[in-house]
Amino acid sequence: MSQTVHFQGNPVTVANSIPQAGSKAQTFTLVAKDLSDVTLGQFAGKRKVLNIFPSIDTGVCAASVRKFNQLATEIDNTVVLCISADLPFAQSRFCGAEGLNNVITLSTFP
Known part of the structure; x- marks a missing residue:
């Protein structure tokens, strides 16, 4: 099954389907x-927000982590997981330099 979404005003076909807000995520293991x-x-018993992006060392992705860090303080009983393919050390370096303590960074690095 495929679905068409719009990116910068242009239609893009994505494989399978995009999960709906509130849908149950399949279990996974990542690296802290x-x-x-x-x-x-x-994180059972808490709502989970998954911010999934390619690399924390790009402007747009870094901005998303900063914004989610800010918003995380405003949401009760919720954990914000910022997930990327970066090495855990790069994620830690970025969050330490930026003073980001309200999100949890996780890596897809094996």
Whole structure:
């Protein structure tokens, strides 16, 4: 199944479908900044916001992490997971330099 969305005013076909807000995510394991494995189940009982982006070292992606860090303080019983393909060390460096403590960065790095 495919779905058409618009990106910068142009139609783009995506494979499968885009999850709807509030839908249940499948379990996954990612790597935390201390190199430990983290699963979605570790945040049971909390709402989860997944900010998934390619690299924290790009302007738009960095801006999204900053914005989610700001918004995370305004949402009760919610954890914001910022997920990228960056090494955990790069994520930690960025958040440390920016003073971002309200989001949890996770890496897809194996």
